[in-house]
Amino acid sequence: MHITTLIENTTGGDPGLLPQHGLSLLIEARDRVILFDMGQDGTFIRNAASLGQDLSRIEAGILSHGHYDHGGGLGAFLEHNTRAPVYLKTGCNELFYARDPDRYRYIGLDAGTLSIHADRFIWIGTDTLIAPGLMLIANIQRSGPLPPGNDTLLVQRDGRFEPDQFLHELFFVVEERDGITIITGCGHSGILNIVHTARDRYPGRQIKAVVGGFHLINRATPPELVRFTGEGLIAAGCNQVITGHCTGSEAKAVLKDVLGHRFAELSTGYSTEI
Secondary structure, eight states: OEEEEEEOSSBOSOTTOOOOSSOEEEEEETTEEEEEOOOSSTHHHHHHHHTTOOGGGOOEEEOOSSOHHHHTTHHHHHHHSSSOOEEEETTTTSEEEEEETTEEEEOSOOHHHHHHTGGGEEEESSOEEEETTEEEEOOOOOOSOOOGGGGGEEEEETTEEEEOOOTTOOEEEEEETTEEEEEESSOTTOHHHHHHHHHHHSTTOOEEEEEEOOOOOTTTSOHHHHHHHHHHHHHTTEEEEEEOTTSOHHHHHHHHHHHGGGEEEOOBTOEEEO
16 A cells, blocks of 8 residues: 655655645555545645645545544545545534633634535444445544543533543554554544554454554653553554654654654655555
């Protein structure tokens, strides 16, 4: 399988590409072309063109959870590609907020986009096979801790702000002959919880790679928790760990120290064969 990063917070140095706080991955696997997340807006489409990627080839979109930095580009994608359905988990249309020092900031999806393009969405509540070897995991076990950075992320219900439990989050698994690859947007459910869920779902299969954001943001995440996470990824048998976006620079430094040759960083334009 091949992954091309269309949007990530950082850039690999190509002046023709625009980084952005968010994530969008173009995934080519099992003879299918999949778009996983869409950044904040249509910038990922511009970057795709600069990279020579034709987004009309995309056969399905996947939204990892209901935050703007992953689904703000939904409308742009649905207008650019007029045939691909987009899979998302029940609850992604709720009202999500971040608690800043001086305000509550809306970070959810655009309700107009969800309404106008309602016929393009496939809402799921259980694990769903979208094509042979391509599975969306909607039921994530919560045996381990959630990222501390979740503490400022809320959902508004009946005019009240409540902690977001991230039941609207899913992750993607690509199963191939030589193992599985786990792809996540932010890992709000805990990256080790996600990996253990996948390992239980695919017993005995090698974990080729874990790719995406882990929500180990700077300041909110103690270094010892990051180190515990890296050691847990090794213990779970992850051959490669490719992370970025909401995995902060300090956390990436610790993970690199723990994981060594297994570790790689995402950046806008980053491309890899797994």
